[in-house]
Amino acid sequence: MTTTTSTPSTSPPDNFRQDARTIGLIGLAHGSSHFFHMLLPPLFPFLIAEFGFSYSQLGLLVSVFFVVSGVGQMLSGFIVDRVGARPVLFFALSCFIAAGLVAGTASGYASLILASLLAGMGNAPFHPVDFTILNKRVSAKRLGHGFAVHGISGNLGWATAPVFMAGIATATGSWRTACLSGAALAFVILMIMVINRDSLDDRKGSWSNQPAAAKGGAAAVQEHPMAFLKLPSVWLCFSFFFWSTCSLSAIQSFASPALHKLYGTPVSVTALVVTGYMLCGAVGMVIGGFLVARVQRLEKTISLCLLAAAAMLALVGTGVLPGMAALVVTSLAGMGIGIAGPSRDMLIKRAAPPGATGRVYGTVYSGLDLGFCVSAPVFGALLDANMVPGIFFGSAAALALGVVSAGFVGAGVAARTVRPAAA
Known part of the structure; x- marks a missing residue:
């Protein structure tokens, strides 16, 4: 019979509340990333009315977002594995705040391109961050539910953004107010993450992956990062x-x-x-x-x-x-x-x-x-x-x-x- 050396952080007792808190926080964070996919598109009619942009120009804003996000997503996975997921999550939410502020004070097309770039940078790390934290913090029997909540929150973020952005712009008569409100929403979410940062620490509670890592032994540690x-x-x-x-x-x-x-x-x-x-x-x-x-x-x-x-x-x-x-x-x-x-x-x-x-x-x-x-x-x-x-x-x-x-x-x-x- 083999024995496994364990510590309280690697083999804790089953803890529903801890799992639920981590899953809920990651769901909220992931919902915010999908929300910021739609920071500008619901406001396109307002931007056309104020600046006279064409739809091709506005479409380029979306392209900038996804190009930056796609390239950044591949790179951010390496950063997450090196420095941990939690600080990268805080950086991503800070980018969303900056994107909302830049969009809300935009004076022309260049400012909106910058806002899309910042939003894309914020969106890039979310999947490496989210799944690293879920895999390391959530017990194996609830991991499937964690993945489900993660997916649902993304759908809800997509569904909420048009109502939030266009609704505020219509009610206030100002698309800038909608963008600044988006920045405020990202700030509130960042504060929630900071307050509950212990539940997002991927350096602790990695018991669900510990046996697999142990099987890899030293060879897994010595493997080239690009392998x-x-x-x-x-x-x-x-x-x-x-x-x-x-x-x-x-x-x-x-x-x-x-x-x-x-x-x-x-x-x-x-x-x-x-x-x-x-x-x-x-x-x-x-x-x-x-x-x-x-x-x-x-x-x-x-x-x-x-x-x-x-x-x-x-x-x-x-x-x-x-x-x-x-x-x-x-x-x-x-x-x-x-x-x-x-x-x-x-x-x-x-x-x-x-x-x-x-x-x-x-x-x-x-x-x-x-x-x-x-x-x-x-x-x-x-x-x-x-x-x-x-x-x-x-x-x-x-x-x-x-x-x-x-x-x-x-x-x-x-x-x-x-x-x-x-x-």
Whole structure:
């Protein structure tokens, strides 16, 4: 019988309150990152009215955000692994405060570019930070629920930002007040994180990963920091995020006008499709959080859920449904993607080598930023060319390609698990 040396910080008793606090704080932080995705887009009509910008100029602001975020996300994973996740989280929230202040006092286009750059810098570290803290602070049996809350909070951040920003701008008659209010919101969240900083300390409570790290031994410590880039599973996870984000971008940006053109449903009604899609996704994530602890081959859950969602989107693309039914089916597709979410995040955890959590999550999640950058112009061109069904067929095809990537990742993780046992 082997004995394991432990300390109170590495093998504490089960602590529901500690897990819940950490999960809640990370959920709040992650929601703020998705909120700041939408700092400026809800204000585009106000910016056009004041400055006379074109939509292409405003679109460049979004591109700046995601390019900075994507590059920064890959780099921030290394920083998180070196200095810890908590100080990087504080830096990210400080960037959001600065972005809101710069946007609120902007005198022209250059100032808004700077605000987008700062917001992108703030967004970049969140996935390496969040998943490092969750993996190290939350006990194994609640980790799936932590991943579910993380995903739900992102959806809620997306859903809240347009109401918050456009609502304040409309109520006060000033888009600048909305931006400054966004900065104030980020400041409040930063203060909450600082007050509860002990629950975010990833140097403590890493008992859930301790056995795996111990198995790696000295070889894992001596491995080159870039060695993880040689793992096929890392790039397969990256491609999975790229394809799944392409699908999300198509629905998030173009499902409403596409449903209007394809089915003749009023825009005032089709505008609800993104809200429905996100809410169904949130419900799915709750379900997915329970499934993670009960399913060994996570890629099977991912594949079944994403293929079901792809089939629903393809059905909508055929144009055979009644208008309201098409809206409902599109929304329900979000549930399949939501159920797959926690399994996806756990699969990445299993694929990551010991000690490289931040780097792996930073790299694979940069596929999300690339997906947003690349897919929006492609799907927008389909809509401009009046190839309306292509929005739904393309989104479904992207999900199918994501299933292929997830299948290869799961097979690799399973092979790596079986091989030591066989030996």
